[in-house]
Amino acid sequence: MPSSVVHAGFALLLAAGLLKGAYDRPALAAVLLIVVLPEVDSLLGPVMSGAHRTVGHNFVLPAAAGVLLYYDTRVRSTSALRERVTDRWIRVAWVCLFVHVFAHVFLDWAHLEGVNALWPLHDEFFRLEGEILLSTADGFVQTFVDIELDPETGERTVDAGGTGTTESVHVNNPVEPDSPENLADADVIDRRFPIAQRGWRLYLIAVGVFAVVARRFQGDPPTEKM
Structure with missing residues (x-):
């Protein structure tokens, strides 16, 4: 990061x-x-x-x-x-x-x-990931927001890069260099700044x-x- x-x-x-x-x-x-x-x-x-x-x-x-x-x-x-x-x-x-x-x-x-x-x-983490481009074959293409339509139900789903919630996402940092579960079992804790x-x-x-x-x-x- x-x-x-x-x-x-x-x-x-x-x-x-x-x-x-x-x-x-x-x-x-x-x-x-x-x-x-x-x-x-x-x-x-x-x-x-x-x-x-x-x-x-x-x-x-x-x-x-x-x-x-x-x-x-x-x-x-x-x-x-x-x-x-x-x-x-x-x-x-x-x-x-x-x-x-x-x-x-x-x-x-x-x-x-x-x-x-x-x-x-x-409560949901989002990551900005994708690309925007002009293609001679596909025209305008963007993948930052993925919109899918279920052909059977007609239900529309939108994926804007969701990665999880506070219960499932852990971003390593010097205070908690790994997930709490892994820290409890670690012999040596490597805190990197x-x-x-x-x-x-x-x-x-x-x-x-x-x-x-x-x-x-x-x-x-x-x-x-x-």
């Missing part, structure tokens, strides 16, 4: 492009904190089956946070958040929310058993760091003389 370092590398890239007018060390620190925070759900593994990739890895909670943030800062006549922070930090809050979804949850959605996308409304398990992941880390360093040395364009 993508490590926290890979998530951070992707987050740095997004921050460099999105933190317009609010790009500084405190804002970057906030972005990096938010992007690694979902991994805390692995600590709940010993007390909640399937907690990792569930509590901190879904689309329901960030969607609810986005609605609340929009309502408080755009709809209410008096914003509780604006009374406590400047407009700059409102921008940072939106970027942090975007980074959480796209630099963390979306990446994990496409790896191993996926994420419990609709938790706590619906991944950094870059694929070449593209190392590349993503390097590009994220490069973007931050390059932006640090960028200056304002010279003014044209009339």
Whole structure:
């Protein structure tokens, strides 16, 4: 699975492009904190089956946070958040929310058993796996969502990459490097803290760091003389 370092590398890239007018060390620190925070759900593994990739890895909670943030800062006549922070930090809050979804949850959605996308409304893990292509023989082809129609009953079934529920899915992590059943019988427990398990992941880390360093040395364009 993508490590926290890979998530951070992707987050740095997004921050460099999105933190317009609010790009500084405190804002970057906030972005990096938010992007690694979902991994805390692995600590709940010993007390909640399937907690990792569930509590901190879904689309329901960030969607609810986005609605609340929009309502408080755009709809209410008096914003509780604006009374406590400047407009700059409102921008940072939106970027942090975007980074959480796209630099963390979306990446994990496409790896191993996926994420419990609709938790706590619906308990089922989904993995984003498939392809979209144009074929001279078959035309437009997509396999991310498989729709089948039973010719006898006419019943339609939709498979969006479901992999199981919290009772059947275990995603290895340093807190629980294997399923609880296997851990109980293991003589030696190998707890691995991944950094870059694929070449593209190392590349993503390097590009994220490069973007931050390059932006640090960028200056304002010279003014044209009339």
